[in-house]
Structures are given as structure tokens and as C-alpha cells.
Amino acid sequence: xxxxxxxxxxxxxxxxxxxxxxxxxxxxxxxxxxxxxxxxxxxxxxxxxxxxxxxxxxxxxxxxxxxxxxxxxxxxxxxxxxxxxxxxxxxxxxxxxxxxxxxxxxxxxxxxxxxxxxxxxxxxxxxxxxxxxxxxxxxxxxxxxxxxxxxxxxxxxxxxxxxxxxxxxxxxxxxxxxxxxxxxxxxxxxxxxxxxxxxxxxxxxxxxxxxxxxxxxxxxxxxxxxxxxxxxxxxxxxxxxxxxxxxxxxxxxxxxxxxxxxxxxxxxxxxxxxxxxxxxxxxxxxxxxxxxxxxxxxxxxxxxxxxxxxxxxxxxxxxxxxxxxxxxxxxxxxxxxxxxxxxxxxxxxxxxxxxxxxxxxxxxxxxxxxxxxxxxxxxxxxxxxxxxxxxxxxxxxxxxxxxxxxxxxxxxxxxxxxxxxxxxxxxxxxxxxxxxxxxxxxxxxxxxxxxxxxxxxxxxxxxxxxxxxxxxxxxxxxxxxxxxxxxxxxxxxxxxxxxxxxxxxxxxxxxxxxxxxxxxxxxxxxxxxxxxxxxxxxxxxxxxxxxxxxxxxxxxxxxxxxxxxxxxxxxxxxxxxxxxxxxxxxxxxxxxxxxxxxxxxxxxxxxxxxxxxxxxxxxxxxxxxxxxxxxxxxxxxxxxxxxxxxxxxxxxxxxxxxxxxxxxxxxxxxxxxxxxxxxxxxxxxxxxxxxxxxxxxxxxxxxxxxxxxxxxxxxxxxxxxxxxxxx
Amino acid sequence: xxxxxxxxxxxxxxxxxxxxxxxxxxxxxxxxxxxxxxxxxxxxxxxxxxxxxxxxxxxxxxxxxxxxxxxxxxxxxxxxxxxxxxxxxxxxxxxxxxxxxxxxxxxxxxxxxxxxxxxxxxxxxxxxxxxxxxxxxxxxxxxxxxxxxxxxxxxxxxxxxxxxxxx
Numbered sequence: 034x035x036x037x038x039x040x041x042x043x044x045x046x047x048x049x050x051x052x053x054x055x056x057x058x059x060x061x062x063x064x065x066x067x068x069x070x071x072x073x074x075x076x077x078x079x080x081x082x083x084x085x086x087x088x089x090x091x092x093x094x095x096x097x098x099x100x101x102x103x104x105x106x107x108x109x110x111x112x113x114x115x116x117x118x119x120x121x122x123x124x125x126x127x128x129x130x131x132x133x134x135x136x137x138x139x140x141x142x143x144x145x146x147x148x149x150x151x152x153x154x155x156x157x158x159x160x161x162x163x164x165x166x167x168x169x170x171x172x173x174x175x176x177x178x179x180x181x182x183x184x185x186x187x188x189x190x191x192x193x194x195x196x197x198x199x200x201x202x203x204x205x206x207x208x209x210x211x212x213x214x215x216x217x218x219x220x221x222x223x224x225x226x227x228x229x230x231x232x233x234x235x236x237x238x239x240x241x242x243x244x245x246x247x248x249x250x251x252x253x254x255x256x257x258x259x260x261x262x263x264x265x266x267x268x269x270x271x272x273x274x275x276x277x278x279x280x281x282x283x284x285x286x287x288x289x290x291x292x293x294x295x296x297x298x299x300x301x302x303x304x305x306x307x308x309x310x311x312x313x314x315x316x317x318x319x320x321x322x323x324x325x326x327x328x329x330x331x332x333x334x335x336x337x338x339x340x341x342x343x344x345x346x347x348x349x350x351x352x353x354x355x356x357x358x359x360x361x362x363x364x365x366x367x368x369x370x371x372x373x374x375x376x377x378x379x380x381x382x383x384x385x386x387x388x389x390x391x392x393x394x395x396x397x398x399x400x401x402x403x404x405x406x407x408x409x410x411x412x413x414x415x416x417x418x419x420x421x422x423x424x425x426x427x428x429x430x431x432x433x434x435x436x437x438x439x440x441x442x443x444x445x446x447x448x449x450x451x452x453x454x455x456x457x458x459x460x461x462x463x464x465x466x467x468x469x470x471x472x473x474x475x476x477x478x479x480x481x482x483x484x485x486x487x488x489x490x491x492x493x494x495x496x497x498x499x500x501x502x503x504x505x506x507x508x509x510x511x512x513x514x515x516x517x518x519x520x521x522x523x524x525x526x527x528x529x530x531x532x533x534x535x536x537x538x539x540x541x542x543x544x545x546x547x548x549x550x551x552x553x554x555x556x557x558x559x560x561x562x563x564x565x566x567x568x569x570x571x572x573x574x575x576x577x578x579x580x581x582x583x584x585x586x587x588x589x590x591x592x593x594x595x596x597x598x599x600x601x602x603x604x605x606x607x608x609x610x611x612x613x614x615x616x617x618x619x620x621x622x623x624x625x626x627x628x629x630x631x632x633x634x635x636x637x638x639x640x641x642x643x644x645x646x647x648x649x650x651x652x653x654x655x656x657x658x659x660x661x662x663x664x665x666x667x668x669x670x671x672x673x674x675x676x677x678x679x680x681x682x683x684x685x686x687x688x689x690x691x692x693x694x695x696x697x698x699x700x701x702x703x704x705x706x707x708x709x710x711x712x713x714x715x716x717x718x719x720x721x722x723x724x725x726x727x728x729x730x731x732x733x734x735x736x737x738x739x740x741x742x743x744x745x746x747x748x749x750x751x752x753x754x755x756x757x758x759x760x
Numbered sequence: 761x762x763x764x765x766x767x768x769x770x771x772x773x774x775x776x777x778x779x780x781x782x783x784x785x786x787x788x789x790x791x792x793x794x795x796x797x798x799x800x801x802x803x804x805x806x807x808x809x810x811x812x813x814x815x816x817x818x819x820x821x822x823x824x825x826x827x828x829x830x831x832x833x834x835x836x837x838x839x840x841x842x843x844x845x846x847x848x849x850x851x852x853x854x855x856x857x858x859x860x861x862x863x864x865x866x867x868x869x870x871x872x873x874x875x876x877x878x879x880x881x882x883x884x885x886x887x888x889x890x891x892x893x894x895x896x897x898x899x900x901x902x903x904x905x906x907x908x909x910x911x912x913x914x915x916x917x918x919x920x921x922x923x924x925x926x927x
Contacts, residue, residue: 099857099893119922234853234921241858242849243841244793244834248859251792259787284776305783306776378797378805378859378892427795427859428892460798661853661919665898669856672894695802695890704884706896 080159102148113160129420146722249397338495338542351536360480379427468551485576531594618737627721641758655719674731767836804889856893
């Protein structure tokens with residue numbers, strides 16, 4: 034496959050490493066006096082441009098794909114800038130500009146729910162530094178100490194004299210002032226925030242209601258041609274030959290181009306003509322070494338890993354195997370989780386223009402710096418001769434953290450120098466050539482003592498490593514640390530297991546099929562929470578205890594985990610009976626730095642129809658930047674997580690993905706959507722992500738409720754394969 | 761030259777007769793607000809109105825449509841986004857990535873024309889488009905806001921807008 038011979042991860046690592054070495058730390062970069070004279074519009078610093086009419090442009094490096102980071106980051110800069118929120122707009126710098134300025138905007142990556150939590154400090158300091166410079170400029174003009182002046186709502190006031198001026202009036206002068214030392218920047222006390230923590234409207238809504246918002250697929254340039262592509266249906270296969278003459282005479286077709294070793298593209302005046310031609314193009318494939326692989330063969334390989342002697346330890350305490358071996362009561366269960374497609378509604382696409390002197394890419398990407406690295410590699414040009422302009426994303430969910438489609442677009446553009454080429458994948462190409470949610474199985478074994486307490490727990494995960502596909506250099510001694518998301522020891526800030534077992538072993542037998550894996554919204558937390566939360570429910574049932582009380586006993590040392598669980602129990606009315614015929618299930622986990630929990634209420638009819646009535650959710654991200662958008666992310670997480678739980682499954686036959694479109698890869702629709710009641714606990718003191726963690730509690734809460742309703746334990750997904758009919 | 765009546769104008773274009781309406785709108789007529797999601801009428805991102813009927817344009821060949829049939833796309837739904845559905849969408853911050861929302865808005869506008877006060881069951885039946893971000897509950901709430909003449913309080917979202925208003 035083309036993906037295997039273009040490993041951008043390696044390139045990116047070298048690229049970022051050299052860029053970082055040149056830059057020094059991000060905080061230090063605020064010392065750099067920026068090149069003010071280059072810009073017609075006064076740039077106060079890298080984050081803030083103030084125009085004469087007091088309008089403010091805030092620069093945002095991270096991608097916006099619906100998750101609301103654009104607005105959240107703007108709120109944080111504006112909070113410290115003390116500007117008029119009604120006159121704020123945003124723009125994306127390019128990674129090329131960032132490199133030329135010693136990576137002043139830091140990381141562009143919008144994966145791992147990191148947009149806000151990993152840049153909160155330096156974007157707020159960027160806003161604060163700009164405010165200090167604007168105030169200083171006003172003070173100098175008045176000949177008074179800056180300490181005697183205050184700023185609010187883009188107005189600077191000299192308290193003693195009552196003189197006032199506006200940001201727009203002093204912006205030119207402020208742009209010439211030496212930026213403050215990092216140590217002198219004091220951020221506001223959270224209790225004085227007026228934008229952070231509020232229910233602010235998004236900055237990017239209006240254009241999405243009129244058709245005016247342009248996405249990657251909508252991008253236009255004069256002379257632009259369109260490309261459609263077919264990559265070998267089996268990963269690892271290659272193109273043997275193709276008959277270009279069969280389609281070259283079709284209307285609008287300009288060129289047929291082999292792309293790498295495994296794909297062929299047709300370039301035409303319109304995309305519809307390019308797509309029709311590429312589908313009509315006779316291609317002879319060498320399907321390569323994987324053409325016999327099937328979902329069954331993958332399942333057998335993973336199954337063997339459940340009892341394999343060799344496994345990499347993720348977490349260990351006491352001697353769980355010994356206690357289990359001598360346990361009088363042992364509970365065991367095997368779960369599994371399938372491959373999944375990201376299926377963002379906008380298919381993969383990128384526009385590239387290549388000349389021997391310069392290569393430019395316009396792409397909806399979750400990480401413009403990684404896109405630049407892929408562009409550099411595919412173009413054969415130096416980084417200084419390339420740049421990437423990030424376009425709006427029609428969904429990302431982790432798929433657009435990869436740049437395989439960018440590499441393809443650049444390679445096609447290279448075959449037609451000077452002509453902008455927009456490559457759009459068909460839905461079929463998109464669904465069959467993903468970086469899929471990893472496939473895993475899990476065997477859980479627990480020892481229960483005579484009081485129903487868990488004396489030992491062994492969780493054996495067998496299956497696919499994401500890093501083995503996307504960043505193999507990160508795997509050390511066979512360990513992919515991302516496998517253990519949400520299962521880390523107590524105190525881990527990313528995702529600690531909230532249960533305290535006296536003896537615990539969590540280990541991983543890595544088994545990688547040929548299907549590439551990728552970061553899929555929620556990542557490994559998704560299946561880890563299903564495995565642990567459903568099994569805990571099984572143990573509570575085996576011990577004859579209430580699932581909430583059973584969890585609470587194990588969570589005495591995890592008060593923040595317990596707080597969100599208690600919140601959903603209280604809000605759902607766990608201590609009172611559910612409405613007649615309605616049954617409840619619980620789940621909690623920690624991931625991406627946040628604590629989340631859910632209580633699902635379901636009913637199952639006699640003939641097996643499942644209805645999810647209500648989900649009560651709680652999330653504690655520490656500092657909550659925009660609560661109405663956190664609620665939107667929590668609701669959306671249930672759609673993403675429940676779509677997977679109910680229907681999601683990519684299967685493999687003869688080495689190829691069988692699902693090609695939404696007819697065979699169904700997702701949840703509006704009529705199935707439960708009522709969602711979300712509580713945001715802003716406990717403060719830390720910054721957690723909100724786009725992903727809640728996905729992980731969606732499925733186990735519903736599965737546990739289904740057990741309560743039917744007595745049936747669903748241990749392998751999706752649910753569509755199981756009958757819930759009463760027997 | 762073939763012709764279509766789009767957003768109140770008869771537009772001329774050249775395309776193979778079996779080209780789907782979606783691609784003539786997007787490529788020949790440069791109306792890119794209507795989106796491609798699946799190409800098989802499953803996702804609804806390509807929804808437009810033909811004589812008021814919500815239609816998935818990705819599977820409708822252009823040669824099956826005459827200029828007597830009036831096509832309205834998201835760009836022609838209103839001037840400056842002033843249709844009650846568009847206004848409700850803005851007030852409740854419905855879109856996340858927004859890619860499906862042109863189709864959602866067109867489906868909702870068609871629903872409200874035939875059923876000005878839709879029940880939940882009406883909304884369930886009419887709103888079959890896919891949203892991968894998961895905006896379904898806000899879509900339902902916004903349809904009710906539009907049906908009520910713009911009363912946003914019942915949605916309970918208390919969103920603070922840049923102009924100082926709260927919805």
C-alpha cells in the first residue's frame with residue numbers, strides 16, 4: 034500500500050525535533066520581539082492583531098473540526114487581552130510561518146483532546162503580553178506609569194486623570210514595544226474570569242447555516258483540476274498495470290497518474306468526471322501477501338494472545354496470578370471490540386500545487402505541521418519551499434491526523450507541475466482505506482472473597498497497537514503505552530484506573546493484523562472502559578451487590594473518579610426505582626485528563642427492541658472553558674460511542690475491507706438519540722480534555738443497562754449481532 | 761447547453777446527462793454549500809428542495825429535471841441566513857463541524873412547511889440525515905424553536921452571544 038512506503042511519522046519526528054531545537058521552549062518564544070513592520074495590520078504579538086477600528090484578530094494554530102477549540106482558545110486569549118469580545122475574529126497561521134518564527138505557535142496538533150489543555154498556559158500568556166504592550170503604549174503616550182492604567186473591553190483608562198484611549202488607537206505604537214519578560218506576565222485568578230467558564234456562542238456558526246463555510250472539498254483556485262483515486266483494495270498490495278487508454282478519451286479527462294506503488298488517479302476538469310473515469314479504469318493489482326486474511330483469521334490470532342505466556346505489563350500490584358490460582362471463587366469473561374471506520378462526513382481530500390521551486394497544500398488536517406512534513410517528503414523540496422494552509426474540516430475524529438491523502442495529492446500535482454490538483458476520495462475509497470480503530474480482545478479474571486470483595490484482578494488485552502502503525506519508533510521493549518489508556522496507576526494525570534484492587538495485573542499481548550490502525554476518537558479508552566466497566570458490573574452481580582455500592586467500595590482512594598460517578602447516580606435518581614420497564618446501567622472512567630461517568634436508562638421490548646431513553650452524564654475537566662460547548666461534546670460523544678456500540682464494525686475478507694458506505698456501515702440517526710443530561714463539574718486546578726473521554730462510558734453504561742433489563746451480557750460488539758428477544 | 765432552474769434563476773451548464781444534480785450544483789454552478797457525503801442517498805448531506813420537496817441530489821440525474829421544477833439550495837433558502845430555521849440554528853449553536861448542516865437545514869425547512877408544529881415523531885420521521893459529530897438533540901431543539909416563532913428559552917441552553925443577547 035502507498036501508506037507503507039511513505040511513513041510520515043519518521044519524517045515528522047525528525048522535522049519536529051529539528052524545529053524544536055531551533056526554537057527553544059515555547060514560553061521563551063514570548064521574549065522574541067516580533068517583526069512588526071512586516072505586517073500592514075498591526076500585529077501586537079504572534080497571537081494578537083489589533084486593527085485601527087478596535088477589531089481584534091486572534092491567531093489559532095490548532096485545527097477546528099467541530100470540537101469548539103477555535104472558540105475556546107480565542108476565549109482564553111481574549112480573557113487575558115481584555116478586549117471587546119464582540120469584535121473578535123480568528124485566523125490560522127501556517128506551519129511554514131510558524132517554522133520561520135521559531136515555532137512561535139507551538140503545536141498545531143488537534144488530536145487527543147489536547148487543543149485547550151496543552152496550550153492553555155501559553156495562549157493566555159500571549160493574550161496577557163499583548164494587553165501589557167497595549168497598555169504600555171498608551172501610558173507612554175500620556176507620559177504616565179503603565180501601572181496607573183487599566184484595560185477593559187479594548188479601552189485603556191488612566192485612573193488618575195480619567196483619560197481613555199482604545200486598543201486600535203495605540204496598536205501601531207504597541208507593536209513597536211519590546212514584549213514583556215515571561216516572568217513578568219501574571220495570569221488572572223480564575224475567580225476573575227469573565228469569558229472562560231461561560232456559555233459563549235461559537236465564533237464559527239453563522240457560515241455553517243448558509244452554505245458559506247468552505248471546507249476542504251469546496252476549495253477553489255484558478256485553473257484547478259480534480260483528481261479521483263483508487264488504491265489497492267488489499268493493504269500491502271500494489272499496481273501491476275493499468276490501461277490508461279481506456280479512459281483517456283472520456284470528456285474532461287486530462288491525465289491518468291500512478292500514485293506511489295499502490296494507487297492510480299485520474300485527473301479531470303470536474304471531480305465527477307474524474308471519479309467516473311477512475312471507476313471505469315482497468316487496473317490489474319498484485320494483491321500482495323495479505324490477500325487471504327479475513328476477520329476470522331484475525332480473530333483467531335487475537336484469541337491466542339489471550340492466554341499467551343508473553344505479554345507486556347502495563348500495570349502491576351501485588352501478585353494477581355498467584356491469588357487467582359488459589360482463589361476459591363474466580364470469575365472470568367472474554368470481551369472483544371471490532372475494527373471501526375472514522376467515517377467523517379467529509380471524505381478525505383487535499384489540494385496541492387507543485388513546481389520545482391515551491392509546493393503548497395490546502396487541506397482539512399488535524400495537524401498542519403505533520404501535513405507540512407508529509408508535503409516536504411512527497412514534494413522532494415526543502416521545508417522552506419513548502420507550506421500548508423489549513424482548511425475547515427468536515428469532521429476529523431483522528432482520521433485527519435494522518436496525511437496519506439496529502440501525500441497522494443502532492444504526488445499527483447508533481448505529475449502536472451504548476452496546476453493545482455484537488456484530490457477527493459469517494460466515500461468508498463475513504464471507508465476501505467482508513468487507519469481503523471484497533472481490533473482487540475480482552476480476558477478478565479477476578480478472585481472474589483467470601484464477602485464479595487475483589488482480592489485480585491487480571492486484565493489481559495490481546496490485539497492491535499496503534500503506534501505499531503503510526504509511530505513504531507515510540508514502541509520501546511515491545512510496549513505501546515497507549516494501549517493502557519484509562520488503566521494507569523493511581524495519580525496518573527492522563528487516565529488513572531479509579532479502582533483499588535489489592536492484587537492487579539494488566540498486560541498486553543500485541544497482535545497486529547495487516548489492516549492499519551489509527552487514533553479513532555476516544556482511542557483505546559473506548560474498549561478499555563467497556564472491558565473494565567462491564568466486568569465490574571459482572572462482579573457486582575456475582576457478589577450480589579448494587580453496582581454503584583460495589584464500585585464505591587473500590588474507589589475510596591479515587592475521590593475525583595467517585596465525584597462524577599456520584600453526580601450521575603444522584604442526577605439519575607439511582608436510589609429510586611426507574612420508571613416501569615426502564616433499567617439503568619452505570620459506567621465511569623478517566624481519560625484525556627478528565628473524569629467522566631454516565632448512567633443509561635433503557636428498555637427492551639419482548640421482541641428484543643432496544644430503546645435508550647435517557648443518559649445522565651457528568652464530566653470533570655478541571656477548568657471548563659465553554660460549558661455549552663462541553664455539553665455539545667458530551668452529547669456528540671454518545672452519538673459516536675453508541676453508533677459504534679450498536680452498529681459499528683469493519684470486517685475483512687480476502688485482505689480487503691468489506692464495508693464501503695453507510696449502507697453497510699450504519700451509524701446512529703436522530704430518531705435513536707436519547708435525551709442527554711450533562712453536568713459539568715468544574716473542580717478547577719487542572720485542565721482536562723472534553724472531546725473524547727465520554728465516548729468510553731457510552732457503550733458500557735448501555736450494555737450494563739441491557740443486562741439489568743434482560744439478564745443478557747453482551748461481550749462482543751456491535752450489538753446488532755445479538756438478539757435481545759426474551760426467550 | 762442544459763438548463764436548470766436554481767434559486768430563482770435559469771442556469772445553463774454542460775455536463776453528461778446522467779451527472780447527478782449534486783455535482784452539477786457543486787462543480788458547474790459553483791454552489792458548494794450542498795455537500796457530498798456518501799453518493800448513495802444514505803446520509804442526506806446533499807439535500808436540496810425540488811418544488812419544495814426535500815431531495816437527495818446525489819442520486820438524481822440532471823436530465824430527469826426540467827426548468828419547470830424549481831430547485832432551491834442552501835444558498836437560496838433565504839437572503840443572509842434569515843430563514844427561521846437558520847436563525848434557530850444560530851441561536852442554539854447547533855453545528856459542530858457543520859458539514860451535514862446544509863442538508864439538515866434543508867430537511868428541517870421542508871418539514872416545517874408541511875408541518876408547522878411538528879411532533880417529536882414528525883421530527884424523527886423527517887430528519888433521517890447523518891450527523892457524525894452528534895448534533896441531533898440540538899437539531900430537534902432548534903426545529904422546535906423555529907416552529908415556536910423563535911422562542912429559545914425552552915431549549916435551556918442559555919448561550920451568550922457576542923451581541924450581548926442570551927438564547
